[in-house]
Amino acid sequence: MRLVDVVEETPFSVSSNKVRSALTILGIVVGIASVIVMVAIGQGAQASITNSINQAGSNLVMVMPGFGGGGGAVRGARGAALTLTEGDAQAIATQVTGVSGVSQERSSRQQVIAGANNTNTSIMGATPVYQAVHSIQIAEGQFVSANDVASVARVAVLGPTTRDDLFGVGATNVVGKRVRINGIDFRIIGITVAKGGSGFNNQDDVVYAPLTTVQQLLVGDPHLSQISVQAANANDVAAVEAQITTLLLSRHKISNAASADFTVLSQSDIAATASTVTGTFTIVLASIAGISLLVGGIGIMNMMLTAVTERTREIGLRKAVGARRNDISMQFLAESVALTFLGGLIGVLLGIGISAAITAFAGVTTQVSIPSVLLAAGVSIGIGVVFGYYPALRASGMNPVEALRYQ
Numbered sequence: 001m002r003l004v005d006v007v008e009e010t011p012f013s014v015s016s017n018k019v020r021s022a023l024t025i026l027g028i029v030v031g032i033a034s035v036i037v038m039v040a041i042g043q044g045a046q047a048s049i050t051n052s053i054n055q056a057g058s059n060l061v062m063v064m065p066g067f068g069g070g071g072g073a074v075r076g077a078r079g080a081a082l083t084l085t086e087g088d089a090q091a092i093a094t095q096v097t098g099v100s101g102v103s104q105e106r107s108s109r110q111q112v113i114a115g116a117n118n119t120n121t122s123i124m125g126a127t128p129v130y131q132a133v134h135s136i137q138i139a140e141g142q143f144v145s146a147n148d149v150a151s152v153a154r155v156a157v158l159g160p161t162t163r164d165d166l167f168g169v170g171a172t173n174v175v176g177k178r179v180r181i182n183g184i185d186f187r188i189i190g191i192t193v194a195k196g197g198s199g200f201n202n203q204d205d206v207v208y209a210p211l212t213t214v215q216q217l218l219v220g221d222p223h224l225s226q227i228s229v230q231a232a233n234a235n236d237v238a239a240v241e242a243q244i245t246t247l248l249l250s251r252h253k254i255s256n257a258a259s260a261d262f263t264v265l266s267q268s269d270i271a272a273t274a275s276t277v278t279g280t281f282t283i284v285l286a287s288i289a290g291i292s293l294l295v296g297g298i299g300i301m302n303m304m305l306t307a308v309t310e311r312t313r314e315i316g317l318r319k320a321v322g323a324r325r326n327d328i329s330m331q332f333l334a335e336s337v338a339l340t341f342l343g344g345l346i347g348v349l350l351g352i353g354i355s356a357a358i359t360a361f362a363g364v365t366t367q368v369s370i371p372s373v374l375l376a377a378g379v380s381i382g383i384g385v386v387f388g389y390y391p392a393l394r395a396s397g398m399n400p401v402e403a404l405r406y407q
Contacts, residue, residue, distance in 0.1 A: 027296025028343025034289035036351025042282025044365035063227040082223035083261040098236035103133040103228040113180040114166035125214025141175040141190030157190040161204040297387040304391035316403025329396035336388020344380025
């Protein structure tokens with residue numbers, strides 16, 4: 001039996017019972033679509049986080065409060081402890097070489113009210129250096145100035161998402177209006193250019209205010225929640241990171257680096273950690289979705305075994321006129337692969353459509369990659385081979401005489 005004969009005959013065999021074939025490949029469709037969607041969500045999250053890290057600035061080294069590691073009975077959560085001071089930032093600016101900017105920051109989450117609208121967003125206490133270090137661009141108005149910091153001014157710069165939440169999507173002439181934060185009136189002096197991101201990575205869902213205003217009026221504490229240091233060039237990042245660690249250990253009078261009450265991370269460190277986490281997240285999601293593929297494969301095997309039983313006399317007749325074992329097994333294996341390939345193809349298209357719908361209607365970033373599509377198609381064909389092998393082997397092993405007697 002030639003291969004071309006098998007290819008020509010397979011569509012007729014598969015379509016002889018359309019309803020049963022359709023129900024059988026439904027499991028493969030659901031399984032492949034689930035894998036495509038789960039991987040797209042995972043890769044979308046990874047791309048979104050990586051983009052947010054890159055958008056935060058260039059050649060950045062972040063110093064955060066909290067214990068970096070080592071022993072001890074009680075550990076402060078990273079970012080929650082208050083161990084960084086303005087003196088630390090000034091020491092880094094004056095004593096660490098290869099630094100082009102040091103930004104003192106204090107963040108807090110507050111309810112912001114404008115008229116009848118309100119939103120819960122991040123309040124970032126910043127100095128003018130923040131704009132250059134984090135590559136903030138102003139769409140309207142201006143950023144926080146040195147005078148604003150010195151005078152503890154009640155002024156605010158809104159990110160575009162916060163502006164949309166408080167004044168409507170794309171609202172204009174917002175500069176000069178007022179918002180209330182923690183019961184205090186703030187005058188809006190600027191709107192930033194959108195940087196992108198979603199969820200907790202949304203860098204546009206923020207209100208910038210003078211550092212001193214946030215420290216004195218909103219949180220009532222002079223400590224810093226982060227110091228962002230910009231290295232002069234990419235080659236200086238590692239040296240700057242090491243100098244900062246040595247300097248702060250000395251300033252905080254800590255002899256063992258494992259007991260440090262701060263954490264120093266570069267952008268590449270954060271990107272690598274985020275990539276590892278999102279990669280694991282993607283594998284877990286894809287594995288869960290893969291269970292439905294296993295169920296679909298079992299459905300394929302069940303259908304093929306039923307087909308072998310129904311076509312027993314046909315198998316006997318073929319063998320009686322000279323068909324070999326390989327011819328019979330190849331025919332049933334081809335039908336199994338055809339079913340799973342068709343299911344895989346529909347599943348890929350459905351998965352791409354669902355991923356696009358999630359991005360459009362739920363605002364969750366998804367990313368369908370060519371490798372994931374090729375992998376899904378390969379898996380669907382592999383399922384056809386694996387779960388079609390036993391029925392094909394059973395059909396090819398039939399005795400032609402007994403097969404012809406089968407009623």
